[in-house]
Amino acid sequence: MKRRDFIRLSAFSTALLGVPFIAGCHYKPGNAVILQPVFLVHIMDKKSLLETGQQYLKQVPDEASANKLEKLLMDNSALTGSADAESVHNYFSKKTADDFANKQTVVVDGWVLSATEARQCALFSLAES
């Protein structure tokens, strides 16, 4: 990956919401920000996020369902489909940090990731497919 390919969070958000594939894909998340691993969007480009997600789905085929992943990610949160991007961002930021603190991590394609961000990549790859 080259740094010039990094997509900053704000740009990514904008790009995501504006990208045509969202309109055409089978899966429509309740809140599009769920597809943005908070930290990874700073260091991964879109291709890397997709590859990571696809690899996770191979490793954990039981979770290869958009609805299941969304349920695992939202995990009794109070967030609704109309929650603002910042609230969702903060929720996933904390969830990711908690994962690391509780050693809820997984190695995907060599990346040592929190379970949350791995699932977000997986969901993103399903949304893209």
Added chain:
Amino acid sequence: MHVDARNLENNSVIEGDICIIGAGAAGISMAMEWNNKKQKIILLEGGGFEYDDKVQELYAGKTTGIPYFPLKAIRLHYFGGTTGHWAGFCAPFDEIDFKKRDWVPHSGWPITRKDLDPFYERTHSYVDLGPYEYSADYWLKQIPDSKLLPLNEKIVWNKMWQFSPPTRFGKKFRDPVVQSKNIHLYTYANVTNIKANDHISTIREVTIKNYAGKEHIVRAKYFVLACCSVQNARLLLASNQQAPKGLGNDNDLVGRFFMEHLEMKSAELWLAEPDAMKFYLWSMTGGTRARAELAISEEQQTEHKILNGTASMVPLSQGRHMKPFIDMYQHVKDSTDFKTIRDTTKHEEEDKSTRDIAYMLHTRIEQSPNPNSRVTLDTEKDSLGMPRASLNWDLTPLEKRSMRKIYEIIGQELGRASKGRVRLLDYLRDEQDMSWPKSTGGGWHHMGTTRMSDDPKHGVVDANCKVYGVDNLFVAGSSCYVTAAAPNPTLTLIALTLRLSDHLKKMA
């Protein structure tokens, strides 16, 4: 004083109180500890003061098992020894390194880290280091504008290295040794045989030879082998006219447990925000260079049952282009000048887009003591008639599992600190894959082969480095190591040598 043994009358007999065999870091340190004492110290060096290819050729041998560097190249055969090309990395071993660990077979030294502490401090003056300070807090104050990664030190801690200039013992100690009244240095004095009394309980003399065709005898009250792991084992095994299995080898341990450090690129670190990582790169303090490496706590090693190892950092673009050490040697035919190897790998940073954002993490990890990793004698003999060494380098699955786990732990901690993410390199990604990639290589660190133990059934030397069964034969240096620890061996081998020297002073 200095004598070139090529110029002595053939069949000379040399006598002294202590005969030190080998004038590298261990041998010279030992000799200097006796400088200006009343005892006569014989210091034998197989080479001269400069590189001599005919002498260096005596170190050639075979390697089998995991591909290893050519034996001719791994140690330097002249006064000063391998300090002639070492890089100066210095750090003490950790407490855990000396402990019996039930997940590390054959671990457990007969001494502790505390036993070595006073000698570590004395070692600093030999290798021109700063104060005997290895806490991150101390060096944080010395290195301007530096900061630590915000990690939980009970999981991942900052292990400090100091860097010797590097001190070349051949240059620093030549005059003091040559001008000494009681140290008698003999160059071109290769020991080819050790002869004991009839009961093989005391060493009477050693035979020295050189390519000028001269052969002499050296007699002393005490003998100290200080030729490093491969050559110490080779000499003991080759001295087999009286003891067919070799001296000190009644329990078939001489040569076994050869250990290296695995030194390999292992993972990438990607940061959320740019950070020059000054504390983790080579930093000048105005005096001694120092840097931190990421180390795994004793608690984590115990919980996960892994070996001790550290991760150092280089900017990613440099790291990606660094050749594996095992390949670096192939590029240079002769490692007489290690600077040549370093110079052939210099390159400019090619991709500035990852500057301060991404780093290559480079492992240095101990090898699990393995009796099948060993030095034996080859059938081929060198030009002085001594059987050459044959090294079989062998690894176990514990090394690979440990490397993978180290980066999982570091990745977890960096993630918890919201600092960055770690990505394992290809060869570490599959948990089930215990094979070793072609890039597998050591750090040119040679340890074990005459390991210490309280029990002669498990060691060649006792806690005072005396060879079991022989009253007056000792071994100095890293061949006595029981485990390899994470740090480079030089600081510890000199510390262990100084400890041995103090022990001999009580006896002499």
